[in-house]
Amino acid sequence: MPGRFSDAAPAAATGALILIHAGLARFILNADQASVYVCGRPIRWVCSVRKQFGVPCPTCGLTRSVVLALHGHFLWAWWLAPGGAVAVAAGLALAIGLLVLAGLQATGSSAAAPFRSRLRRGALAGAAVLLAVWLGGWAAAFSAALHRR
Amino acid sequence: MSSQAAFCTGCGVGTGTGNRFCFNCGAAADPAAVVCIKCGVALQGAPHAAPGGYPGAPATGYAPPLGGMPGVQPMAMDYATWANRVIGYLIDAVLIGVGMLIIWFIAGSLLATLGAIGGEGMHGAFAGSCCLMIMLFPLATFLVGLFNRVYLVSTRGASIGQGVVKVKVVDASGNFLTMGTAFIRLLAQAGMGFVPFLPLLDLLWPLWDERRQTLHDKAVGCYVVNQPQ
Numbered sequence: 001m002p003g004r005f006s007d008a009a010p011a012a013a014t015g016a017l018i019l020i021h022a023g024l025a026r027f028i029l030n031a032d033q034a035s036v037y038v039c040g041r042p043i044r045w046v047c048s049v050r051k052q053f054g055v056p057c058p059t060c061g062l063t064r065s066v067v068l069a070l071h072g073h074f075l076w077a078w079w080l081a082p083g084g085a086v087a088v089a090a091g092l093a094l095a096i097g098l099l100v101l102a103g104l105q106a107t108g109s110s111a112a113a114p115f116r117s118r119l120r121r122g123a124l125a126g127a128a129v130l131l132a133v134w135l136g137g138w139a140a141a142f143s144a145a146l147h148r149r
Numbered sequence: 150m151s152s153q154a155a156f157c158t159g160c161g162v163g164t165g166t167g168n169r170f171c172f173n174c175g176a177a178a179d180p181a182a183v184v185c186i187k188c189g190v191a192l193q194g195a196p197h198a199a200p201g202g203y204p205g206a207p208a209t210g211y212a213p214p215l216g217g218m219p220g221v222q223p224m225a226m227d228y229a230t231w232a233n234r235v236i237g238y239l240i241d242a243v244l245i246g247v248g249m250l251i252i253w254f255i256a257g258s259l260l261a262t263l264g265a266i267g268g269e270g271m272h273g274a275f276a277g278s279c280c281l282m283i284m285l286f287p288l289a290t291f292l293v294g295l296f297n298r299v300y301l302v303s304t305r306g307a308s309i310g311q312g313v314v315k316v317k318v319v320d321a322s323g324n325f326l327t328m329g330t331a332f333i334r335l336l337a338q339a340g341m342g343f344v345p346f347l348p349l350l351d352l353l354w355p356l357w358d359e360r361r362q363t364l365h366d367k368a369v370g371c372y373v374v375n376q377p378q
């Protein structure tokens with residue numbers, strides 16, 4: 001059965017947009033373990049929670065971690081904030097999955113419906129893992145900061 | 150073909166002998182029938198429904214939106230207009246703004262108080278509070294959404310904004326969404342917020358979609374339709 005462009009378009013557009021933005025972010029942003037650089041200029045924002053209380057907030061290090069992961073430094077990213085590394089990996093996997101789904105839908109393949117179902121379950125599982133890793137990483141960093149005080 | 154025919158001329162299956170009814174015209178149909186003998190609509194995947202409607206269907210006259218569901222034929226449906234959806238969305242956005250203000254005041258006051266105890270005062274507490282500001286919108290969207298877009302949508306079919314513009318969210322069978330489905334729909338919408346321009350594409354998608362679905366509607370297979378007047 002031939003597929004239809006309108007069936008494949010939502011998955012194709014979403015997947016492509018995720019990949020395009022990941023590519024743009026990789027091109028514009030850079031990071032080291034101390035700060036994020038936009039077109040080579042460092043961002044010097046300081047987290048008010050860390051400044052006030054000496055402990056990290058849940059988002060501390062996430063931007064650096066995401067940017068490092070986008071540049072392929074997944075180990076550094078994991079060490080800095082595990083949630084960022086998992087978010088990038090999950091986002092890229094989702095984008096590729098959506099493009100594969102769009103291809104199956106465009107060709108009218110009978111595998112499209114089961115693949116869509118698996119992709120949905122995978123996305124939910126990925127979101128759950130991401131949440132657990134993000135909060136777990138923050139709890140570990142919080143605990144380490146408390147011990148250092 | 151006569152409506153009294155014992156066998157369908159299209160597929161050869163016996164008709165009208167079971168407790169299955171066509172969801173389009175209400176005619177009796179054999180459980181194994183592929184198409185309705187009266188109106189010719191494909192019955193594959195159709196629910197076993199009583200004549201005149203489908204299980205749980207509101208009495209609006211619209212048929213279940215079967216397009217996009219595997220093995221089911223698309224049917225006409227009274228989809229909500231894009232303009233109505235946007236107006237409802239903007240009303241819901243105002244609620245999110247209120248939620249943001251409440252969280253900002255609570256968290257800001259807490260930080261200011263603790264900062265003052267620590268000797269830095271309010272200025273020090275708010276200076277560079279980037280994390281609070283960054284987290285404010287997704288947090289408010291999620292917390293307000295749990296009530297407005299999960300609880301209300303699954304219990305009465307519409308969020309507050311959707312209720313004002315008289316539209317509601319239904320699944321492929323015309324029923325209200327379950328809490329789980331509404332929650333996944335909220336997660337999909339919130340997740341799109343992390344990719345620049347994807348929320349805009351999501352909002353604009355009904356303009357060219359034949360079933361006027363947003364991307365987060367498609368993620369869970371639901372539809373937004375006009376409420377009966």
